[in-house]
């Protein structure tokens with residue numbers, strides 16, 4: 154081990170920062186967070202430091218460095234631009250057994266400051282012994298995304314009740330079970346749901362019992378986005394890391410499932426037109442069975458669970474059966490396909506509103522208000538429409554939508570296999586057949602779609618002016 158790791162309690166202890174620039178300001182701010190009494194010494198101060206001085210949060214030694222600035226200091230940070238000066242500060246400090254950090258200069262330093270993930274009271278600190286600060290920073294970013302922001306509140310709560318927890322569960326094994334319950338159970342869930350009072354009440358209630366409750370199962374309805382794993386939210390990723398069981402739609406990209414906990418059970422509940430079909434009631438039964446067996450279930454859905462995803466029905470079902478439930482939104486196909494084809498869904502000049510529409514089957518087509526949908530200066534984002542493009546086009550034209558209205562039909566949006574087909578409304582069904590467009594595909598119809606030809610940037614672009622049937626004829 155090249156360095157000895159340690160966490161220093163600097164509360165109310167004097168520390169010295171030499172230097173008045175941005176770097177010194179950052180170091181001072183970090184030390185203040187730990188409650189240190191910070192003295193900054195420099196001829197002039199950067200604006201951030203001046204502000205701290207005005208708020209009386211730091212002491213200030215004006216002028217150039219003097220040896221006696223180090224008197225009474227526990228730690229010294231040298232953050233000046235001059236290496237000879239930094240060296241002098243370090244040499245003088247070390248002669249007096251001070252721990253000195255020279256910023257970005259491990260050779261001159263007797264302590265180094267790690268990259269930190271702060272979920273106080275939990276701190277994760279990473280050091281590469283000064284050899285690879287970039288790696289340490291990257292690792293920090295990774296771990297940062299893995300730890301829920303609510304973790305800090307959970308640990309603070311546990312800290313406040315520590316003595317009572319110890320009294321209630323004197324036995325170590327029972328205490329472990331209690332802490333497992335605390336992390337995996339309703340208290341943490343309530344904190345994540347921004348309900349700290351209820352979380353504390355739940356904790357108090359369980360502490361009044363002799364036994365640690367059996368772990369209750371839960372369900373998280375997670376939006377997996379349109380396909381590109383990069384479009385998952387951090388919360389979705391954390392849910393995948395914690396899941397015991399994953400019930401996923403057929404549409405979910407296998408690369409996303411690869412991000413899940415290795416030993417999680419994965420169950421496909423396919424609902425693809427044509428293929429095998431799991432009725433909604435069986436999905437409900439599966440959710441209930443696994444949750445009631447105490448497992449953490451992730452119900453992973455394409456796009457967003459509440460946009461044509463039947464997430465609403467699943468939520469109602471789970472609540473009816475008293476099963477704890479969280480919802481993690483995902484990027485819905487309309488947003489993803491718009492972004493990945495360079496089509497803004499609204500635009501000051503072209504569209505003041507956007508409608509998400511499903512054109513799934515005859516029944517859904519019959520119930521749509523075509524006169525409304527055919528109005529200009531609005532954008533339609535039509536889901537599940539590939540099989541009904543012909544009827545869709547006829548209805549819109551019959552209700553007065555301009556035949557020249559541009560469309561963008563996006564197949565496999567956000568995936569490497571994405572294709573974007575563009576053209577005028579009147580040619581839509583024929584162009585879709587000519588290019589054999591298949592589900593999943595999303596139709597964007599409206600003035601904004603005319604921007605696709607110029608702004609498209611992902612995957613293959615088909616059609617456009619060259620694809621217009623009228624010109625070809």
Ligand code: SAH
Nearest residue numbers: 456457462485486536537565566593594595
């Ligand atoms: N809940 C999902 C929608 C489910 S309905 C969401 O919010 O996106 C399924 C329909 O979504 C498909 O028929 C298709 O119209 C659309 N869709 C989903 N993923 C898509 C993708 N990657 N590219 C294009 N369309 C997609």
